[in-house]
Amino acid sequence: MLAIQILIVAFVVFALSRTVVRFREGSLTAAWLVLWSAVWVAVAVAAILPQTTSWFARLVGVGRGVDAVIYLSIIFLFYLVFRIFLRLQRLDHDITLIVRELGLRKKAGEAGKEK
Amino acid sequence: MRLAVVVPAYNEEKTVGEVVRSLRPAADLVLVVDDGSSDRTAGVAVAAGGDVYSHLINRGLGAALGTGIAAAVARDADIIVTFDADGQHKVEDIPRLIEPIRLGAADVAIGCRVADRSRMPFSRRLANWIGNALTCVLFGIWVKDSQSGLRAFSRRAAEELDIKTDRMEVSSEIIQEIKRHGWRLAEVPIRPVYTEYSLSKGQSFFVGLKTAGRLLFNRLFR
Numbered sequence: 001m002l003a004i005q006i007l008i009v010a011f012v013v014f015a016l017s018r019t020v021v022r023f024r025e026g027s028l029t030a031a032w033l034v035l036w037s038a039v040w041v042a043v044a045v046a047a048i049l050p051q052t053t054s055w056f057a058r059l060v061g062v063g064r065g066v067d068a069v070i071y072l073s074i075i076f077l078f079y080l081v082f083r084i085f086l087r088l089q090r091l092d093h094d095i096t097l098i099v100r101e102l103g104l105r106k107k108a109g110e111a112g113k114e115k
Numbered sequence: 116m117r118l119a120v121v122v123p124a125y126n127e128e129k130t131v132g133e134v135v136r137s138l139r140p141a142a143d144l145v146l147v148v149d150d151g152s153s154d155r156t157a158g159v160a161v162a163a164g165g166d167v168y169s170h171l172i173n174r175g176l177g178a179a180l181g182t183g184i185a186a187a188v189a190r191d192a193d194i195i196v197t198f199d200a201d202g203q204h205k206v207e208d209i210p211r212l213i214e215p216i217r218l219g220a221a222d223v224a225i226g227c228r229v230a231d232r233s234r235m236p237f238s239r240r241l242a243n244w245i246g247n248a249l250t251c252v253l254f255g256i257w258v259k260d261s262q263s264g265l266r267a268f269s270r271r272a273a274e275e276l277d278i279k280t281d282r283m284e285v286s287s288e289i290i291q292e293i294k295r296h297g298w299r300l301a302e303v304p305i306r307p308v309y310t311e312y313s314l315s316k317g318q319s320f321f322v323g324l325k326t327a328g329r330l331l332f333n334r335l336f337r
Contacts, residue, residue: 086336096178096281103148103168103182104189 001048008047012040039076116217119144119192120209121183122165123176124200128154130312131200135163138198141206146186148179156200177285181278188273195273199264201312208305213267215301222272222298223289225258226265226305235309242323246287249327253334254291259302262286272298283322284330291334 016037023033046053046069053065062068120142124131131147138145147165149157151173160167168186170179180197187195194213198204208226215221228235228243243262250261266289268276275296280288293300 082336085332089333092281093279095172096174096181099151099170099172099174100178100182100185103170104186107166107168107186 005047009044012044012047015040116193117144117191118142118194118196118209118213119146119187119190120196120198121180121187122147122160122198122200123150123179123183124148124152124156124160125150125173125176125179126152126154126156127200128152128156128159130202131156131165132159132163134198134200134202134204135160135165137206139164141209142196144187144190144192146183146190147200148183148186150174150176150179175280175282175285177278177280177282177288180285184268184273184276184278188270192273193270194267195270196267197264202310203307204265205305205308208265208303209267212265212303212305215303216267216269220299221301222269222296223293224267224301224303225260226263227258227260227302228263228307229259229304235307238320239309242320245323245327249330250287250290253330254287254294256290256294256300258290258300261290263305265305272296280329280333282329283326284333287330288333 019028019033019036019040022028023030028036046065050065053069055065057063057065057068060068062071118141120138122131122134122138122145124147127134135145135147145165147157147160147167149160149167149169151170157167157169166186168182170182183197184195194216196209196213198209204226212224212226215224243260246262247258247260251257263286276289276292278285278288278292292298
């Protein structure tokens, strides 16, 4: 095996273990566990058997296996970034709700003291 | 009818005092929302006789309006006006602004800056036009001045108003809310005061770009 293949497989083993640990401690839902595990396994398969990427590339009509992997990765990354962005929007709004509540309560407290 | 004026303020210590003092005789409640200012905005507003609500950290115009309107509703206001803290708005415009709501002919009133061409700087006119166009494309109504900060709400509209955006895109979100709830809108002409100071506030081109981006994103994906 080439060095890069060994490195990638080693990384996948590490990533898989982290994924399982995160799932056990509750940071990941079962759905994400399945998704990410599938991703890591696919990465390992692609590393050990590069022919699979060529096969996949031919399947979807792209020139080289590596190209197909890159296209997929970019699409996946876009999607992840999109999800993160949505999450941040949600968090932003939640923070505002908290800050508002604090502001309203502080005022109510001051008004109470004056009376 | 109990009139509340909500003044969102972020680092406006130079002008908020005068704004509050001019509003006191004209309204039953003057509610200043200090949006996490790092200067003495809150202190100045209190000294001028305003009712100040404070945000611990800066959340943006939308967030400040949300807090102010919620407070006004909680304090039994019948008509709620939003008013800028930088001196751009004139207290004298308020009676004309709320008249349609007082009479029950409208649920929301927006003060539209019909400029004499010479007074409003071209860049500001262009920015306003772009804001209006974007609002129209996204939400389906053409408002003469969608970005105007001088607005009035009936109590019912204020209670139903659900502001989800935090920053300056709130102006367009309010238009969307008008459409969504089917509120009757009155567009009342006003003359803004453009001092060097108030011109330096408002949206710079870059900020406007970011606001437009957020608007687009919210409309498409939320």
